[in-house]
Amino acid sequence: MQIGRSSIIYTVVLFVLVGLSVGAAYYRYMVRQDFTYFQTEDEIPDQFDPSAYSQL
Amino acid sequence: MTPEVFNLIQACEWAPSQFLVFSDNVFESFIYYSHLGSIIPTLLIALFIFIYGRKEFSSILLLLTSIFFSLWVFSDLVLWATEFPSYTMFFWALEIVCEPLVYFFSFYFFYVYVFKKDLSVLQKILFLFPLLPTFVFASTRLGLLGYDISNCDRAASEGILATYGYAIEILYTLLIIGFAIFVLIKAKESVVKKRTALLAVGIVLFLLSFSIGNIVEVFSQDWSIGRYGLFGAPVFVAFLAYLIVQYRAFNVRLIGAQALVAAFWLSVLSLLFIRTVEDVRIITSVTLIFVLIAGILLVRGVKREIAQREKIQKLAEELQDTNERQEGLLHFIGHEVKGFLTKDAGAFAAISQGDFGTPPDGMKPFVDQALIESRQGADSVSNILKASNLKKGAVTYVKEPFDLEALAREAVEKARAAAERKGLTLTFVADGASYQMTGDKAQLSDHVLRNIIDNSINYTSSGSIAVSLKRDDGKLVFAVKDTGIGIDEDDKKHLFTEGGHGKDSQRVNVHSTGYGLYIAKQIAEAHGGTIRAESEGRDKGSTFFVEFPVV
Numbered sequence: 001m002q003i004g005r006s007s008i009i010y011t012v013v014l015f016v017l018v019g020l021s022v023g024a025a026y027y028r029y030m031v032r033q034d035f036t037y038f039q040t041e042d043e044i045p046d047q048f049d050p051s052a053y054s055q056l
Numbered sequence: 057m058t059p060e061v062f063n064l065i066q067a068c069e070w071a072p073s074q075f076l077v078f079s080d081n082v083f084e085s086f087i088y089y090s091h092l093g094s095i096i097p098t099l100l101i102a103l104f105i106f107i108y109g110r111k112e113f114s115s116i117l118l119l120l121t122s123i124f125f126s127l128w129v130f131s132d133l134v135l136w137a138t139e140f141p142s143y144t145m146f147f148w149a150l151e152i153v154c155e156p157l158v159y160f161f162s163f164y165f166f167y168v169y170v171f172k173k174d175l176s177v178l179q180k181i182l183f184l185f186p187l188l189p190t191f192v193f194a195s196t197r198l199g200l201l202g203y204d205i206s207n208c209d210r211a212a213s214e215g216i217l218a219t220y221g222y223a224i225e226i227l228y229t230l231l232i233i234g235f236a237i238f239v240l241i242k243a244k245e246s247v248v249k250k251r252t253a254l255l256a257v258g259i260v261l262f263l264l265s266f267s268i269g270n271i272v273e274v275f276s277q278d279w280s281i282g283r284y285g286l287f288g289a290p291v292f293v294a295f296l297a298y299l300i301v302q303y304r305a306f307n308v309r310l311i312g313a314q315a316l317v318a319a320f321w322l323s324v325l326s327l328l329f330i331r332t333v334e335d336v337r338i339i340t341s342v343t344l345i346f347v348l349i350a351g352i353l354l355v356r357g358v359k360r361e362i363a364q365r366e367k368i369q370k371l372a373e374e375l376q377d378t379n380e381r382q383e384g385l386l387h388f389i390g391h392e393v394k395g396f397l398t399k400d401a402g403a404f405a406a407i408s409q410g411d412f413g414t415p416p417d418g419m420k421p422f423v424d425q426a427l428i429e430s431r432q433g434a435d436s437v438s439n440i441l442k443a444s445n446l447k448k449g450a451v452t453y454v455k456e457p458f459d460l461e462a463l464a465r466e467a468v469e470k471a472r473a474a475a476e477r478k479g480l481t482l483t484f485v486a487d488g489a490s491y492q493m494t495g496d497k498a499q500l501s502d503h504v505l506r507n508i509i510d511n512s513i514n515y516t517s518s519g520s521i522a523v524s525l526k527r528d529d530g531k532l533v534f535a536v537k538d539t540g541i542g543i544d545e546d547d548k549k550h551l552f553t554e555g556g557h558g559k560d561s562q563r564v565n566v567h568s569t570g571y572g573l574y575i576a577k578q579i580a581e582a583h584g585g586t587i588r589a590e591s592e593g594r595d596k597g598s599t600f601f602v603e604f605p606v607v
Contacts, residue, residue, distance in 0.1 A: 002113060003111070003113040004174055007174055010180050010184075014184065017188075017191045018153060021190070021195065024194070025145075025150065025153075028195045029142050029146040029149065029195070030142050030143070033058070033142050035142075035145050035202050036202030036203070037060070037202060037203050037205050038202050038204045038205065039205060041206045044201065044204060047214060047216045052197065052201060053197055053198055053216075056193075056196040
């Protein structure tokens with residue numbers, strides 16, 4: 001089966017989404033270095049606790 | 057670098073990394089072997105399949121799977137090596153994006169390969185939907201909560217998105233298993249069932265080996281196990297590649313040989329990174345297993361290849377003997393039939409000419425028709441015998457100097473009656489130059505010049521046949537231009553081949569054997585000449601050219 005037009009568009013859209021996602025991560029972590037340091041184990045919140053995500 | 061990070065690096069005595077991945081932080085050089093040893097063969101195999109099946113959508117999907125797999129593995133290597141928290145955070149986020157994509161493309165590849173069709177637009181949206189939260193939230197706290205400096209492990213703390221990623225990985229794996237079971241139940245052909253089962257097992261094992269580290273890590277908190285699982289990845293990608301080539305025209309043994317060579321390269325390359333005796337033992341053991349498997353496959357492949365080649369050679373010899381016997385038999389039959397037809401033609405000619413008295417009323421037209429058909433039959437058999445002799449090189453040419461113009465004029469006059477019977481205008485012009493050449497007059501007249509003129513008459517229902525002779529650029533050019541059915545591009549390809557017919561040739565000329573132009577070409581070439589045809593297409597007439605060198 002050869003690649004069709006809709007598959008090309010689909011793949012391009014997918015790559016754009018991946019690119020935007022990776023780009024956003026690069027900007028936040030590499031350029032702005034915007035992340036929290038946890039000094040002690042007690043500071044690390046439980047990932048299943050909704051209050052851990054009060055700030056995204 | 058912030059003072060906080062600088063102090064952290066100093067306090068933990070993290071080593072500096074080079075080219076992102078080389079660092080003393082990688083406490084076991086074995087990790088290079090497991091990571092690079094999975095990226096290189098995986099990409100090589102996927103590229104190989106992509107190059108040979110470039111237009112195949114499944115090949116493209118396999119390559120995309122391998123690319124995201126390799127990105128994930130590379131990111132993992134950076135995580136082992138880097139001393140910078142920002143690098144850890146970014147490459148960890150990259151892993152969170154790439155990991156479900158490996159599963160998604162594996163599922164997509166499986167679907168396209170098994171069902172031989174693309175997903176519908178609705179399915180595409182539906183199956184992409186679970187990935188959207190990953191794309192949107194990978195760079196937020198939902199992906200990574202932060203960087204843990206409560207110890208010197210250089211680790212990020214994962215958010216709920218990482219766990220969500222495992223859930224959608226299970227979803228895509230279940231989809232593969234579900235579709236495989238569907239095919240196993242519904243498919244009627246056993247080959248389809250076998251292919252689907254092998255492919256599903258291969259992909260699920262590939263994904264399992266990819267995620268084994270995460271699975272074990274959840275239960276044992278031991279991160280080092282994951283590196284062993286990566287060894288399974290190229291093996292299973294090779295297994296998938298094998299499945300693809302098994303049902304296609306690619307050369308499996310070539311892949312086996314390439315994989316073996318790649319294994320040797322990697323094992324030698326990995327020695328550069330070895331620091332401990334323990335590592336040497338592990339690397340040697342893994343390489344030995346890989347080389348043993350690839351070696352056995354390769355040796356078996358070569359043995360099978362040799363056996364097949366010997367079998368083909370034996371069959372070819374038997375076929376040649378059979379062909380020679382059949383050709384001899386056909387020659388004998390041909391000569392016999394030709395003899396009978398010639399005798400019949402002689403008898404019909406004698407009756408028609410009144411050698412046995414005037415034929416009764418109404419009998420003569422039947423006898424004349426029988427005479428024509430007997431002669432045509434004898435000519436057809438002669439052509440086939442002639443072609444066979446030419447092919448065997450059993451034709452001898454009696455060459456002598458002669459005037460090509462006189463020979464061409466004679467051929468035209470002999471064909472004039474046939475042209476006039478069809479109401480065609482037959483003309484001949486020569487530009488008055490000298491047309492002396494050396495060759496076999498009889499063969500050239502009967503099988504080249506007459507053949508081409510008769511051919512034009514047979515395939516022209518109305519209009520004219522213009523025969524010409526001229527000297528052009530040191531060549532004698534004999535040309536026959538007609539207003540007949542013409543020749544399309546497809547027919548041109550096998551116009552002068554043995555038994556070659558145009559698409560409509562036998563509809564227009566029921567007596568066509570397909571050998572006339574083949575014989576003309578062989579004889580023209582035996583005289584150092586060439587033969588070709590030109591036509592602007594169907595119903596636009598054609599022109600045949602025979603060119604002889606001036607000696």
